[in-house]
Amino acid sequence: MALDKKLIALAVLLGILVGTGAFTFRYAEGLSYFSTDPKACANCHIMTPQYDSWQKSSHHTVAGCVDCHLPHTFIAKYIAKAENGYHHSKGFTLQDFHEPIMIKGKNQKILQHNCVSCHEDMVHGLFRGDITNPDAVSCVHCHASVGHGALPTSIGGADRGENREGNSHE
Amino acid sequence: LMNIFERKAEAKAPYVRLVEVTEDTTDPAEWGKNWPKQYDSYKRTALSTRTRFGGHGGSEALPEEKIERDPWLKRMFLGYAFSIDYRDRRGHAYMLSDQESTERLSKPQSGSCMHCHAAIMPVYRALGDGDALVGMNKTHKMSYQELNKMVHDMGHGHSVSCVDCHDPDSMALRVTRPAFIVGIQKLAESDAPVPAIPSIDIWRQGSRKTPYDPNVDATRGEMRSFACGQCHVEYYCSSGMPLTFPWANGLTMDGAEKEWNETEIKGERFYDYKHKESGAEILKAQHPEFELWSQGIHARSGVACADCHMPYMRDGASKVSDHWVRSPLLNVNRACQVCHHIPEAEILARVDSIQQKNFDLLQRGGAALMDLLDAVQTAKDAGATPEQLKPALELQRKAQWRLDYIAAENSMGFHAPQEAARILGEAADYARQGQVEALKLLK
Amino acid sequence: LMNIFERKAEAKAPYVRLVEVTEDTTDPAEWGKNWPKQYDSYKRTALSTRTRFGGHGGSEALPEEKIERDPWLKRMFLGYAFSIDYRDRRGHAYMLSDQESTERLSKPQSGSCMHCHAAIMPVYRALGDGDALVGMNKTHKMSYQELNKMVHDMGHGHSVSCVDCHDPDSMALRVTRPAFIVGIQKLAESDAPVPAIPSIDIWRQGSRKTPYDPNVDATRGEMRSFACGQCHVEYYCSSGMPLTFPWANGLTMDGAEKEWNETEIKGERFYDYKHKESGAEILKAQHPEFELWSQGIHARSGVACADCHMPYMRDGASKVSDHWVRSPLLNVNRACQVCHHIPEAEILARVDSIQQKNFDLLQRGGAALMDLLDAVQTAKDAGATPEQLKPALELQRKAQWRLDYIAAENSMGFHAPQEAARILGEAADYARQGQVEALKLLK
Ligand SMILES: [Ca+2]
């Protein structure tokens, strides 16, 4: 990780520019991408479901989007932002991404690291000393609901009518 | 299942009404002027689609080619109109014309048939002086041709239409079909378990002074299945009695069998047809999708028909329900992956594994049934009396009912995998028991 | 980015070792000095527990009371040691003493029995000059008593112990049992589908120069099931050949049947015993939990035995795996509710519905088998020759194998609901076919 700051800045810019072009960048409020405010992520309407479900999740008060989805160190964070920025902007512009959005690959690893970095005290016994082992026990295998509330596959059973909506359409 | 993804989008893009629609507006094109996105997708039900087990096949049977390969199906139906003609099952757009052109109509059919194949509500109301149930109860004695003509003459010769599922004022989802309302009320009044329909449990705990009313008591999630349960159900439909959904003992295969066994028509125990070879009094099963679904894990989990068959599709910033009702396997990302975050290939492999197991059991049951029919024939040839044959024929009735229940159901058992396998296991056992009974007559 | 986590964790030194443990430390109490939390929960396997179908019952059978109520099980096993004695199945702490006290040992048993009932690895290594597989391959010809004495004399008379599942240096999960390693390698080398074990697919795509090594190639998630697959599997264990897990044709019931059918012992087609009444060559099934699990949706979804049977529990500031291995139904909140956010009552209702259906099918199959045995007896009495009886007895073999497969499996089909129902459906069909064959001899 011997990159100097200029290189990083370049990487960030490149990622965004290649992916979007200035117009989309502004349209999608690309600048907000550098913020840590969860609302910034939701500027893309495509992120709205995740934003809404995050608000109902157990971590709502303790972790924002970037706490879970971006590396916690400064350098790695901006590299990831550049890379994701590229994908997000490209996806948003071309509308060619897979829906529903499903987290994958590298982003899953970042997530795992972030769980562990907050919860290390509790879980270090599960790691035999090396919590970076790619084959470590995956937190979201069991705790998939922490960031975005109960998953649809465990949606709380059939609706028992508690949150009955009115008969008429909104 | 509304709670997963906020439906904010709807609020953001309220529709503009360009034309007025009423209870009598059965032409979907009219509604389409107000809700063009839904109408556009609705029209696509005229496109033909196909999957391994879906999108084709006779309504109560297996894919057409299969019937040629599996003559047991044809033999099983001997004596019934269904052995005459199977057409390709198609999209909703065709439901009326397919019915009108089936050769099964060469045998006289009852007006009840129209209940599920046309936008018939205004006709029921007209016949019943405003009361649709009264109206419907007059139609089973009418001939199919007579009622069909009436529907067309009154201008309602359309397939299932917007007004059948939506309140024209509020656009709220609703059920309209009288046979469904009567059926679900019977179910509510019974004490059969209803894990998939909690609102019935809630109603049961109340005073029960007013009957269970799906349009009032059901949750929105439940309505997303009830809309389909108006038609995708086992029924009895002939001139002998009004169209009936057999739910007084619950939504299970066993419950329906019990109801049919206890039903009398003209003083006789009810049957759909007498088997042409054996003379057994056979029960015919028709598309019990709603019932089988209700016995599965998805239903228990609150997953509705519309979740899989009419998933939301993103349309710019808003979401609309895909009215192109079809096999979810043609649409895995929206139909399944919203809930199951796993690759499409794995989802298809899971479905295939489930369907293959049920398909194999179905063939096994079919083979057993053929052996039963052979044994009965041999016994008859050897001079067995009808009285002596009775035990074997009773077992044929039980076996066929179970086999047909899954053959006629259209998901090849996906809607409730273990339940489907259980039913087919019982089918084979009963068919073999019948074979044994027939063989014993040869001693 | 990687190394900061690494450093932090190392600094924390997860556990303090108070005593040294090695490959030869089989006494769990020693390990318990280093890992008291795990040891404390491990010791609780000596407590007795009970659920509707779990925590009791003979190993290859149904709950004890059931056997009295269901004499068909006893009759099915006539001719086999298992018809002599069923003991309550208990926790891991008892595995050695329960084995030592079973009356089944009144018939001579092979040393192979010890593979899964004691901390036997040092003994295998001693017998094999350091090579455990070589050592194991010497034990099937030894008598149970002889090997048992050796195990005790060498100081390894303990139930399954820490060293059996953990590397004493790293504490990493591992498998040690030679029969498992041989079995899983056969599986890897076959081309049978392995949806539950993706690492085999990956290995298959490689050069295949070195055999599949579970301790190297498997993922951690897979190891969380492999640890149990060392023992909770169908096997053949007698003096005729080394302990064998029949996985060369895949982990399915059908695959195992094929392997047994193709196995020869002393020039004869393999069988476990000849049925005392009918003379049929019977295959005995033993606890195929690993195999049935592998055919289910949980396995496909990466859910491991340990996830449900050894869930994490909070212990002060840290979490540890609950080594009180037992029925998850006694522990629903930790075993199921981390993944299924639904009320405990609903979870139990789902399990009950699944188990009840399989239980009913099992009874149905049992009834069919009894009818087969009766029919064979009648045919024999009427003078049928062994040659004539062959088709009926072959069908008995098939039917019993399937029935026993699910009866011996310990989850009453929960581990793979549809697959269990499928197997039981086939069982009833084959049993009835056998009855038919026997009846035909009376003509
Ligand atoms: Ca019917």
Ligand SMILES: [Ca+2]
């Ligand atoms: Ca065996």
